[in-house]
Amino acid sequence: MNTQEFRKICGQFATGVAVVTTSHGGENFGLTVNSFTSVSLDPSMVLFCVDRKARFNEPVQKSGVLAINFLKEHQKEISNRFANPKLSIQERYKNLTLVKEEPAPLIADVLGYLECTLEAIHDGGDHHIYVARVHSGAFDQGAPLLYYAGNYKSLSPES
Numbered sequence: 001m002n003t004q005e006f007r008k009i010c011g012q013f014a015t016g017v018a019v020v021t022t023s024h025g026g027e028n029f030g031l032t033v034n035s036f037t038s039v040s041l042d043p044s045m046v047l048f049c050v051d052r053k054a055r056f057n058e059p060v061q062k063s064g065v066l067a068i069n070f071l072k073e074h075q076k077e078i079s080n081r082f083a084n085p086k087l088s089i090q091e092r093y094k095n096l097t098l099v100k101e102e103p104a105p106l107i108a109d110v111l112g113y114l115e116c117t118l119e120a121i122h123d124g125g126d127h128h129i130y131v132a133r134v135h136s137g138a139f140d141q142g143a144p145l146l147y148y149a150g151n152y153k154s155l156s157p158e159s
Contacts, residue, residue: 019079025059032080067106
């Protein structure tokens with residue numbers, strides 16, 4: 001199967017959108033993911049996938065800590081910012097309100113977040129599969145930012 005056809009088929013599965021963040025060497029890093037799932041309830045574990053070429057890999061592997069920030073439907077701009085490989089780390093975080101920065105940045109006003117430590121990294125072809133142990137988290141009220149068939153979607157009927 002060619003990659004475009006595979007991508008289009010997989011795009012038929014609606015997903016939530018999250019920004020995974022880490023801090024290393026006094027700098028914050030992060031990227032948008034929609035390849036996220038829970039793995040285990042006991043212990044609490046999750047996984048997400050990251051392209052092997054992403055500059056996020058080295059800092060998260062060195063720090064071993066991360067946060068997963070689940071975006072609300074009005075946070076498309078944040079998703080786009082962290083998904084844009086042309087933006088520097090400074091540009092991604094510019095004017096972004098954080099609840100806290102250490103051990104991993106937590107973005108303000110998200111639907112929920114998980115604070116994790118890196119448990120394992122597996123080969124996933126052109127991606128790394130990260131498995132993380134969840135230590136804490138919280139959630140808020142609101143509607144999720146969804147991604148389906150290459151576009152953002154909403155649970156609201158008008159979108």
